Amino acid sequence: MIARGSTLFGLIVAATMTLTTAGCDDGPSGVRFHAQDAYPENLSAWRLHRLEGDRLILAGDVVPYDLNAPLFTDYAQKLRAIYLPPGTSATYRDYESFDFPVGTIIMKTFFYAKGESSDVVRANYVWQAGQSSLDRSQVRIIETRLLVRQSDGWDALPYVWQGDDAVLRLAGSLERLEIDLADGRRVPLPYIVPTRNECAACHATDHSSGALQPIGPKARHLNRGYLSGPVNQLTRMMKEGRLSGLPDLAAVPASADPAGDEPLDRRARSYLDINCGHCHSPKGAADTSGLHLDAATSGSRALGICKPPIAAGQGTGGRSYSIVPGDAEDSIIVFRMKTNDPGARMPELGRSLSHAEGIDLVGGWIDGLAGECIERDGPSLTGD
Amino acid sequence: MKSMSPMGLPVLFLLGALLAGCSDQTAAPAGTASEAETVDTPYEDRLRLALETAQPGDVIEVPEGTHQFTRGLTLNTDGVTIRGAGMDRSVLSFSGQIAGAEGLLVNASDFTIEDLGIEDTPGDALKINDGSNIVIRRVRTEWTRGPHTENGAYGIYPVQTENTLVEGAIAIGASDAGIYVGQSKNVIVRDSVAEFNVAGIEIENTVGADVYNNVATNNTGGILVFNMPDLPQEGHSTRVFNNRINGNNTGNFAPPGGAVSGVPAGSGVIINSNDRVEIFENEIADNRTANVLISSFFSASYSARETAPHFDPYPETIYIYDNTFSGGGDAPDREELEALRTALFAEAGRLPDVVWDGIRNPEKADAAYAICLNNGESVVLNVDAGNGYENVRVDMSGHNCSHEKLPEIVLATGG
Numbered sequence: 001m002i003a004r005g006s007t008l009f010g011l012i013v014a015a016t017m018t019l020t021t022a023g024c025d026d027g028p029s030g031v032r033f034h035a036q037d038a039y040p041e042n043l044s045a046w047r048l049h050r051l052e053g054d055r056l057i058l059a060g061d062v063v064p065y066d067l068n069a070p071l072f073t074d075y076a077q078k079l080r081a082i083y084l085p086p087g088t089s090a091t092y093r094d095y096e097s098f099d100f101p102v103g104t105i106i107m108k109t110f111f112y113a114k115g116e117s118s119d120v121v122r123a124n125y126v127w128q129a130g131q132s133s134l135d136r137s138q139v140r141i142i143e144t145r146l147l148v149r150q151s152d153g154w155d156a157l158p159y160v161w162q163g164d165d166a167v168l169r170l171a172g173s174l175e176r177l178e179i180d181l182a183d184g185r186r187v188p189l190p191y192i193v194p195t196r197n198e199c200a201a202c203h204a205t206d207h208s209s210g211a212l213q214p215i216g217p218k219a220r221h222l223n224r225g226y227l228s229g230p231v232n233q234l235t236r237m238m239k240e241g242r243l244s245g246l247p248d249l250a251a252v253p254a255s256a257d258p259a260g261d262e263p264l265d266r267r268a269r270s271y272l273d274i275n276c277g278h279c280h281s282p283k284g285a286a287d288t289s290g291l292h293l294d295a296a297t298s299g300s301r302a303l304g305i306c307k308p309p310i311a312a313g314q315g316t317g318g319r320s321y322s323i324v325p326g327d328a329e330d331s332i333i334v335f336r337m338k339t340n341d342p343g344a345r346m347p348e349l350g351r352s353l354s355h356a357e358g359i360d361l362v363g364g365w366i367d368g369l370a371g372e373c374i375e376r377d378g379p380s381l382t383g384d
Numbered sequence: 385m386k387s388m389s390p391m392g393l394p395v396l397f398l399l400g401a402l403l404a405g406c407s408d409q410t411a412a413p414a415g416t417a418s419e420a421e422t423v424d425t426p427y428e429d430r431l432r433l434a435l436e437t438a439q440p441g442d443v444i445e446v447p448e449g450t451h452q453f454t455r456g457l458t459l460n461t462d463g464v465t466i467r468g469a470g471m472d473r474s475v476l477s478f479s480g481q482i483a484g485a486e487g488l489l490v491n492a493s494d495f496t497i498e499d500l501g502i503e504d505t506p507g508d509a510l511k512i513n514d515g516s517n518i519v520i521r522r523v524r525t526e527w528t529r530g531p532h533t534e535n536g537a538y539g540i541y542p543v544q545t546e547n548t549l550v551e552g553a554i555a556i557g558a559s560d561a562g563i564y565v566g567q568s569k570n571v572i573v574r575d576s577v578a579e580f581n582v583a584g585i586e587i588e589n590t591v592g593a594d595v596y597n598n599v600a601t602n603n604t605g606g607i608l609v610f611n612m613p614d615l616p617q618e619g620h621s622t623r624v625f626n627n628r629i630n631g632n633n634t635g636n637f638a639p640p641g642g643a644v645s646g647v648p649a650g651s652g653v654i655i656n657s658n659d660r661v662e663i664f665e666n667e668i669a670d671n672r673t674a675n676v677l678i679s680s681f682f683s684a685s686y687s688a689r690e691t692a693p694h695f696d697p698y699p700e701t702i703y704i705y706d707n708t709f710s711g712g713g714d715a716p717d718r719e720e721l722e723a724l725r726t727a728l729f730a731e732a733g734r735l736p737d738v739v740w741d742g743i744r745n746p747e748k749a750d751a752a753y754a755i756c757l758n759n760g761e762s763v764v765l766n767v768d769a770g771n772g773y774e775n776v777r778v779d780m781s782g783h784n785c786s787h788e789k790l791p792e793i794v795l796a797t798g799g
Contacts, residue, residue: 171432174454174483192483196436197458200491207514210460210491285491285513288543288567290614301614301692309642310612313507313537313560316641332641342456343507343536348485 156199456484527557
């Protein structure tokens with residue numbers, strides 16, 4: 001039993017702490033952190049950005065970042081940014097996402113280059129605009145997802161843009177668009193904004209605990225210059241006091257840029273890590289498959305080489321193994337990356353289109369793998 | 385719980401006022417005003433919002449009617465019940481689904497779903513991934529066009545669950561398994577019906593399952609007890625009893641490549657690579673390949689010659705007794721078996737009730753690991769599949785035995 005005096009003292013301390021980490025106007029730009037039971041209906045209430053005419057401009061202490069390898073999301077462009085409460089820093093971790101303080105907000109805004117109308121967007125567009133702003137006369141902004149670090153963990157909040165603000169949509173949304181692809185085709189794009197629970201499908205990286213984690217802000221993904229600029233993002237975070245514990249950069253892992261010029265093996269594994277590894281890991285939701293595609297996996301069978309499927313259903317595409325060395329076409333992974341059947345495609349969420357460049361990368365890697373899967377040599381009872 | 389000090393109240397009030405002052409516009413709790421239900425809101429959106437904002441203890445009622453869905457549904461909150469007005473009255477139809485690998489995906493514990501139908505999902509109908517105390521009661525999963533390769537894979541699919549009860553369910557038309565329990569512990573499947581699936585009821589990599597009072601008919605294979613390699617848990621200790629497993633002769637319509645694509649049409653019960661399995665007091669009839677098939681990993685379609693490290697590929701400690709067998713074995717869906725049938729049992733003959741691939745662990749030849757058969761006149765046919773069917777024989781000397789009976793499964797939930 002705690003004495004009354006200390007109870008009161010504890011409350012005051014708690015109140016002070018809350019105000020420090022989650023109070024009003026605590027950042028120079030006025031970012032406002034909201035309690036779990038009072039998430040605002042409008043994105044603007046977080047004050048992570050402001051609009052000046054057609055320009056969406058991030059608040060001064062909402063710092064944009066990018067990744068060595070992005071998750072493919074129907075060719076959407078993404079503006080990613082992190083807000084840390086003043087005076088706080090994230091703690092470096094070698095493999096897992098950094099440990100962020102209570103009050104952190106991670107913001108990801110999905111947008112496309114505008115096409116000939118507001119519902120036609122373009123895929124063949126590389127965003128090179130300002131480092132912390134978007135020009136809405138040039139792009140259609142679809143959604144902004146927030147990951148919000150509360151005292152008991154992360155919450156995921158999907159906001160969908162409507163006019164000059166975005167609206168909280170815990171049940172997600174379906175936006176029916178068309179998209180002009182790089183090869184000249186125009187195809188329907190049923191763009192799915194995930195629900196809050198679907199956010200957890202990827203972000204509950206330890207599926208048994210169900211706790212959400214950021215996926216992008218890991219050492220190996222952030223280890224680069226922002227928009228390929230000269231200053232390493234990690235070094236900058238450290239210098240600005242927003243990251244603690246960063247070792248010498250030579251000791252920090254770095255994922256390969258899938259579109260870069262590193263060896264094919266590193267680029268393909270980097271692609272699989274960011275696109276598949278959050279579920280396909282020994283603790284992820286897809287551990288039921290025994291197929292692990294995260295960066296730490298080294299065993300060839302766990303990686304899918306000559307591994308039969310477990311419960312893939314029509315996801316096998318009639319193929320016998322996740323990966324057949326030297327034969328991308330006969331590998332289940334490539335089939336599932338190509339198909340758009342909701343019951344067979346991978347990833348299960350986050351795409352309605354297939355990613356031609358990713359398929360070429362992973363397929364090319366598989367085609368270059370040496371070895372073969374040993375076939376059965378006799379008739380069998382319950383076999384084909 | 386500490387009692388609130390009188391002096392604490394103003395402090396809390398002050399804190400609340402400060403926090404409230406942060407918001408310069410209406411702050412709504414989860415499930416915001418604009419998402420609130422109105423009479424015009426499609427039921428798809430209303431049910432999805434109920435799942436997204438569910439609190440432990442919630443009972444979500446699904447009204448009568450057939451409700452259409454374009455996207456899958458996900459529940460992540462523990463302690464929720466979803467209840468319809470009957471498996472044919474409250475139906476979630478996913479025939480127009482464009483996204484989501486399941487109709488309903490549940491990542492939660494203490495979950496009950498009852499009196500509801502789920503139809504025509506492109507992927508799995510109902511998947512429960514990683515939870516304890518799961519009750520699936522009087523739920524129907526069905527692909528309404530009947531057996532078809534492009535049907536979704538699994539009807540009722542709890543995986544990595546513990547204390548799981550499936551009862552009074554009906555599963556029809558799955559292109560893999562109607563009721564599939566994977567990598568789970570302490571499971572009961574009872575009083576359910578599986579029809580026109582590739583596998584009717586499949587227990588895979590599961591430790592402790594009782595499967596009883598079910599009907600498995602018109603599937604490719606009736607009831608399967610399997611172990612697959614490369615998974616965190618190998619299964620054992622399954623009892624299959626008091627079931628009716630008859631006429632499972634539907635041609636295999638699974639997409640090639642998966643484990644069940646190798647199941648011969650006409651299989652009553654198949655035990656593959658699993659240990660400590662008890663098959664008793666069932667009525668097993670008219671399954672035209674064999675009423676009971678027992679095989680090692682080496683005889684499975686998904687078997688390469690190399691096995692995964694540490695995986696036990698052999699079916700061991702199998703006990704079959706007091707079943708009522710009739711018919712079956714008269715038209716095996718395998719050339720080799722059909723050739724054996726006519727060669728050994730004449731044109732009108734049938735294979736014995738139990739057919740075994742004959743592949744056993746040479747280091748575990750003693751009776752403790754044997755396939756024991758204590759079932760009247762029934763015998764075991766050893767097809768010697770490991771040696772190219774060279775020494776096919778009925779030799780009961782290794783099978784006239786018994787094993788200690790497995791204990792009853794008792795669910796922690798008292799189910």
